[in-house]
Amino acid sequence: MLERITLQVLNQVLPFSGRIKDEVSIDCNDAGVDYLEANVNNCSLLDVITNPNTHSLRQLLPLDQPYTLESPLVLVQVNQFQCGGIAIGVCVSHKISDVYSLSAFINGWSSATRGDSKVIAPLFELATLFPWKDKSDDQGFEATEGHRKDVVVAKRFVFNASDIARLREKARNVESPTRVELVSAFIWKRFIELDRSRSCPTTKPYSAYHAVNLRKRRVPPLEEHSFGNMSSIVVALLTTKNDDNDKYCSLVAKIRGAIRGIDGAFVKKLESGEEGHLKNFEAGLMQASQGENEQINFSSWCRVSFYDADFGWGKPVWVTTISVDLKNLVILMDTRSGDGIEVWVNMLEEDIEGFASDPELLAFASETHFPS
Structure with missing residues (x-):
């Protein structure tokens, strides 16, 4: 059920189903997203939320594969706990979406799941309001990310x-x-x-x-x-x-x-x-x-x-x-x-x-x- 509704909502957010073409564009080729279902038998949902740790939380997300240009831009993992609880893990590429766009997608998906006929579709207006400019010759600012070898x-x-x-x-x-x-x-x-x-x-x-x-x-x-x-x-x-x-x-x-x-x-x-x-x-x-x-x-x-x-x-x-x-x-x-x-x-x-x-x-x- 959730998988079918995900496809329905993705029709309104076509870039999520595409792949990165270059630094400034997405190929809306309908390549799709990764959707996984997992059974969690080694702990309860109550264990996760009362004693949260990064290791257990990472298991609830589809993070097994390294990211490449061919990777899906959205990955979803629906986790069914033996106790009956459900945790939905979502990963999205920051190249095309910020946290507000992610929230709009998740809320649209949940509304469609409930059969809400007034699902709010995303607005694709930012590229028109803020047109891309070629800054390839600029020595732009880069935020410090630290060395990847550091833990x-x-x-x-x-x-x-x-x-x-x-x-x-x-x-x-x-x-x-x-x-x-x-x-x-x-x-x-x-x-x-x-x-x-x-x-x-x-x-x-x-x-x-x-x-x-x-x-x-x-x-x-x-x-x-x-x-x-x-x-x-x-x-x-x-x-x-x-x-x-x-x-x-x-x-x-x-x-x-x-x-x-x-x-x-x-x-x-x-x-x-x-x-x-x-x-x-x-x-x-x-x-x-x-x-x-x-x-x-x-x-x-x-x-x-x-x-x-x-x-x-x-x-x-x-x-x-x-x-x-x-x-x-x-x-x-x-x-x-x-x-x-x-x-x-x-x-x-x-x-x-x-x-x-x-x-x-x-x-x-x-x-x-x-x-x-």
């Missing part, structure tokens, strides 16, 4: 509504910070303190990169089911160490200011293809990445409607991601209640234990927590 380990932390309220009190001098800004700044602060505890006294800069969804920042805003990648990277930079600059509330203000800089005027300049605007923006990112700079990267999946996906069995008990092989990458997601944040921190193996045992971190977040 990256992930730890999960949960900030409940009460934890975030305490963070808000710590940042009471900042006007109306969001949950994401509060938690991101807190993680950044603990990251900075961990590095300083291991290093000789230094004034080296620290940077926090944050991905920002542009759909709602455009004037007029675009629908969340506008298909593709539509985000920008902003950077908050701490350049010197002093009593005021590196306080928590100051870091909240830095991240908030960087994110607020992505407004309607910024998006309009991107849309118009204003070369000077884009070059100046990229130059700022490149400058922040140079030198003895310690960089941490944030991607927020908060307010993405994964918990609305109902395949006929009710809404999910838990929606999560897994570890990513990129050092110093932090992914933020809503808890089931919608007022907390689940954080996945990916760090080098030699760094993560020190970070996870930080008393200040553990005073505000729980590493082991049943999804609520």
Whole structure:
């Protein structure tokens, strides 16, 4: 049943059924997606969600094959637990889709499964609004991904509504910070303190990169089911160490200011293809990445409607991601209640234990927590 409905929904999202043709286009050749069904007999669904670990979560995703240009752009694995629970694992190529497009696909699929006649189809308008430009001669900015030989380990932390309220009190001098800004700044602060505890006294800069969804920042805003990648990277930079600059509330203000800089005027300049605007923006990112700079990267999946996906069995008990092989990458997601944040921190193996045992971190977040 789910497999048949998947094909029905894919007819509305043709790029997902295609293959990558080159760096800027998809061949919509109807090659299809990978759809697998698996029986899980060695543990219960309750075991997975009460004691989550990256190894068990990876088993629920179709990750056996290395990625190539001939690989499917979407892979689905439906896991049937012996206890009766079901876990659906979905992988999608980031070359053609961001988390909002993935959410639109999953919600469209679940709506079709329930027989909903009002399935919202994705909108393919981004290529028209933001036409591709040949930048082959540019020396563009590349985010630091770390060396693949390094072992990256992930730890999960949960900030409940009460934890975030305490963070808000710590940042009471900042006007109306969001949950994401509060938690991101807190993680950044603990990251900075961990590095300083291991290093000789230094004034080296620290940077926090944050991905920002542009759909709602455009004037007029675009629908969340506008298909593709539509985000920008902003950077908050701490350049010197002093009593005021590196306080928590100051870091909240830095991240908030960087994110607020992505407004309607910024998006309009991107849309118009204003070369000077884009070059100046990229130059700022490149400058922040140079030198003895310690960089941490944030991607927020908060307010993405994964918990609305109902395949006929009710809404999910838990929606999560897994570890990513990129050092110093932090992914933020809503808890089931919608007022907390689940954080996945990916760090080098030699760094993560020190970070996870930080008393200040553990005073505000729980590493082991049943999804609520």
